[in-house]
Amino acid sequence: DGGITQSPKYLFRKEGQNVTLSCEQNLNHDAMYWYRQDPGQGLRLIYYSQIVNDFQKGDIAEGYSVSREKKESFPLTVTSAQKNPTAFYLCASSSTGTASGYTFGSGTRLTVV
Amino acid sequence: AQSVTQLGSHVSVSEGALVLLRCNYSSSVPPYLFWYVQYPNQGLQLLLKYTSAATLVKGINGFEAEFKKSETSFHLTKPSAHMSDAAEYFCAVSDNGATNKLIFGTGTLLAVQP
Numbered sequence A: 001d002g003g004i005t006q007s008p009k010y011l012f013r014k015e016g017q018n019v020t021l022s023c024e025q026n027l028n029h030d031a032m033y034w035y036r037q038d039p040g041q042g043l044r045l046i047y048y049s050q051i052v053n054d055f056q057k058g059d060i061a062e063g064y065s066v067s068r069e070k071k072e073s074f075p076l077t078v079t080s081a082q083k084n085p086t087a088f089y090l091c092a093s094s095s096t097g098t099a100s101g102y103t104f105g106s107g108t109r110l111t112v113v
Numbered sequence B: 001a002q003s004v005t006q007l008g009s010h011v012s013v014s015e016g017a018l019v020l021l022r023c024n025y026s027s028s029v030p031p032y033l034f035w036y037v038q039y040p041n042q043g044l045q046l047l048l049k050y051t052s053a054a055t056l057v058k059g060i061n062g063f064e065a066e067f068k069k070s071e072t073s074f075h076l077t078k079p080s081a082h083m084s085d086a087a088e089y090f091c092a093v094s095d096n097g098a099t100n101k102l103i104f105g106t107g108t109l110l111a112v113q114p
Helices: none
Strands: A004-007 A010-013 A019-025 A031-037 A043-051 A054-057 A064-066 A076-078 A087-094 A108-112 B003-007 B010-014 B019-026 B033-038 B044-050 B056-058 B064-068 B073-078 B087-094 B102-104 B108-113
Touching (some): A010 A019, A019 A031, A019 A087, A019 A108, A043 A064, B003 B102, B019 B033, B019 B087, B033 B064, B044 B056, B044 B064, B044 B073
Parallel strands (some): B010 B108
Antiparallel strands (some): A004 A019, A031 A043, A031 A087, A064 A076, A087 A108, B003 B019, B019 B073, B033 B044, B056 B064, B087 B108
16 A cells, blocks of 8 residues: 555654654655644644755754655654754655645654653 | 634534534635644544535545635534544645645644543
8 A cells, every 4th residue: 555654653862863764655746745743833844845856944944954865755864953853743745736635654753862 | 825724722522512623724826725634643634625626525534624715714514523533633725836835724632522
């Protein structure tokens, strides 16, 4: 079955560490997105990519980095510059055309210890 | 720029009662509108979408929404709430620009009381 897979489900980070969250899709979608979710704040866009080897900053890109070397993959690195990284991270993908909506992964919960 | 407002961050209903979750949008062009549902510690799942066809849209799990251009609204309803409907619901509008980006509301947490 086609879908979008995020791993790991839970991730713990020590202060000063970089961590990478994985997002893989087999839906042949061109566009991929990363969102951060905090209680009471809805979804905030971190980065998005419309095509391989290209990506754009979203509303809260500081302290994060991404790459899009393959159509299927859009990993997110949470760097030590992100001062408050504890959150639920969601990856999504969509095909071209604004009527398609997004398909979401099941999320990664990152906790700083 | 497009935006979405969800009125009521928390809504509580009794089992069997009508569910009404409110969503108003702002868009300079006819929008595409979506409702998503999120269960705890899971991703978002598409409930239904409006793409300029019928104004009354039926979705999964007995939910439906009506697009009202005059009121710039896209409220989500279900005639009879079930305990399994307890979740967070997000309304979203397409940005209608060069990207496929959706703009999400801040969500409404639905509680269903027995």
